[in-house]
Amino acid sequence: MLERLEDVKAQVQTALEEAMSALPPGELTDAMRYACIGGKRLRAFLVMESARLHGIDDADALPVAAAVEALHAYSLVHDDLPAMDDDDLRRGLPTVHVQWSEATAILAGDALQTLAFGLMTDANLPAEVRVNLIAAFVEAVGARGMVWGQALDIAAETAVEPLDLVAVKRLQGAKTGALILFSATSGAIMAGQDTGPLTDYARALGLAFQIQDDILDVTGSEEETGKRLNKDDAANKATFVSLLGLDGAQEKARKLSRHAEVALDPYGEAAGNLRQLARFVVERAS
Template identity: 50%
Template structure:
């Protein structure tokens, strides 16, 4: 129900759309994480598959897959191919969570209200589960079962690799580790967050346009939208770390402050962060104006990112 502020939206309608997309993507995830080996595979160890399933099928909003499918929907391309690309992206995201939770990284025992993979299994199995999920993501996109022209599949593989690798998410995690010893300035924090969190969200929005074979200008517009909501997502996450409790979040909170991590919310304060969130939502929604009502769910996703409580 629209109000005067840019963060107001139909929460119930959006939640239902999010659940509907999540069910579609989870059906693909269950299929690709079956025990039965695929053509060219020798065998799938039961313990490894179980750990991968634990890391992927334990719930979650599935926001990144939602963004893939809704971006594709702008061009009437939100079918099975988009669902498979969305599932591939979720594999990358979940691999990163499994590895982030390890004792050598963030050392978390809880994820989505359940034991983290290394707690439910062991550290070595968690590392392998993450490795296998990352590899599986590219398997899904490259497979002919993702019924797209070869050049579109290749473009998706390249864009996902750039978003997930040394110049994207993994590089952002490295910067985050280094920040413990040498806290970055504001520009450094923005760069770190754009890589660690924002890169996969940017890819999610751009991927829908690639799936659809949309023109380069449309692909870039959606990527810019993804960058805006990626920064908004991290700002909201930083605020939640400061203000929410572990029971609400389903994971430990207050860890950034305890570790002395530099965040924009800590640097400028809660009120500043909330004003920035509102500005980023307005910027993101403005980028979608050329699409009119067709982009309503994507516009609501920008508001959801800022208003979420977990």
């Protein structure tokens, strides 16, 4: 699986650089390119493996994988803004607004969202399929998905009471879960097949991923994660660790990881990489 992840990383980087080489030179394009450097590319990996499971060629799925990473990059650039999470470090580098300016960060994020839609529109798939993908993408990243989750997160910061477990799950299901769900089911959408098993997989995986993020915020190192840590505790924010305790959170993450693996049963051996990803997500240190 790690070999395939490296391969996907390289393919996605090339696709993103190619898309951005068509943009006018200047600060905006520089900032967009910078925002797309690095990252684990787990979402792209999900797209590529989901596509492969459904008989879709890498070359046809690649624009969708690149779109998901461009969208994710936009969300990080905006999340890091002073008015949002106010972060100065991301993927081991100064954040975009630190490196350039807030204005450039706002615009680079805006343009990365547009670029993501452009990549998906240009994919070498039937028009009907592209429309279905774009519609699912809109659900995942808009005011019923990722951005809604981010709004709930911002609102939670000023709430009198910390959120309870149900509310944190709902928040994270939208903020990080929806794009993971889109990525994991995208191959089934491309092939016009049942998204059921991968939906089950993605829900468990997304939650496990977020719990591990909360665990790493407490136990991780800034060097390994490449971002500022202990921010949730400092902000008195409810997390899976604050709600379940460290041991409870680790146990919950492991259970979800196993649940995700089992959800892949209908795909048999072919889903080996996605099974390994479910283990990787809760074992990672970055």
